[in-house]
Amino acid sequence: MLLTADDPPPFRVLRESAASDLVLTADHAGRAVPAALGDLGLPEAEHARHIGWDIGIAGVTERLADLLDATAVLQTYSRLVIDCNRDPSWPSAMPEVSEYTVIPGNKDLSAPAKAARVAAIFTPYHDRIRSLLDARAERRSVLVAMHSFTPSFKGESRAMQVGMLYNKDPRLARILLDLLRNEPDLTVGDNAPYAITDDSDYSVPTHGERRGLAHVEIEIRQDLIADADGQNAWANRFARLLTAADAMLKAADQADRR
Template identity: 40%
Template sequence: MSDTHAAGRYVEVRNPHGTGAYLLICEHASNAIPAEFARLGLPAETLTSHIAWDPGALAVALEMSRRLDAPLVVQNASRLIYDCNRPPHEPSAMPAVSEIFEIPGNANLSDADRQRRTAEFYKPFRDAVTAQLDARHDHPTLVTVHSFTPIYHGKQRAVEIGLLHDSDDRIADGMIKAARAEGTRFDVQLNEPYGPADGVTHTLREHALPRQIPNVMIEIRNDLIADEGAQIAMANTLCGWLNSAQQSLSLGLEETQGSGS
């Protein structure tokens, strides 16, 4: 049985039949821009930078998928065409400016242009996540995997791993407790280098909060996952923290249910 399922022209589900306790998502897996968009008017070298994708995130997510036996929903088009971690009504879904870069191909988009991109890139991705969740009866924990640039607007970021949450902090809190308990060498912070106020938790709000399923958004500084060895090691570390958080959550639920019986 294939370990990849096409869910749209640019969307695929890796390990679609995984039965682990998680559903993984990588919204910014690729810097690919379809030819008809003519690189959005950007030079080729700009499209290798963090504004076009999350370098290293897909490799980490794939290794986590393997270790956790978890399905992984992947968007294979650049976030500059459509950022699948943003809702259609937000300008940042199809940004005219990203950090210090102007995006000529996203300037002055018409409503029709935005609707076409939403239909072609966002809706198949959203539907693939929904289908995976609908097919499960065990309420999997939703985990999104991202990376971020070490230097943003000229300023160095000290945080190395961010554990982001919206109104549900159960998994993020459990993961940071696990990280600190093991004496991690990484600088790990909650809702850093950004958080819900920055509009980055759309996937969690769209898919996890309405279903009341545990969830977390993981951000990794991309210089820490620049090669295969580092990517595998990071995936191993994150899976350990995740499983610890998941176990603590399950034990807490059992105790709550037991006290109410």
């Protein structure tokens, strides 16, 4: 077993019996590394960077769950151990290089070593999301995948403060894009700084698209949520916007059924 009693569990669930239709996930909320893997051959400064986790998104998601009375599932471990928003068979799931940083602890991993990370972290996290959604099968659920992005990646600066990501079902993303564009002083990304595809993401295609749930992936720029004040501000903003957007989505769905 990769994880011992001294390691944290692979996920946290907040407000399991919450009233909201919205279900929040945070694939990169934590940056823990199992004790058995040491530091993956990296100094602390590298683990603290965006390559290790989505800076600030745990605080935003926790606060947003409280404001919305929404269930949230937050993943605990560093994306350098295993990226829970990638299919485990993809090279990017346990990268040997992230941005420009070589990850010595991921070099030439054996099949059993990879399988241990999947079994200990990836599978329990996604099984928990799956079981929560299964338990809500008789009620309406909307998946909101929470992420953050670095202001600069491989020398490319990102001027946008926030992005809405989608693929096969853009309904909720388009509503939120309209609402965000009405906010003062925001530059908003439409499927930017990333776009969801079957080859780039795991969570939204698996828990949103395949279930037929309305969904959106939210990306917030990390420098805006690096401290508690920023996290609270953006959680308050999205509590307001998601409430409005979900009401509009629900009304549109009801109109379509008439």
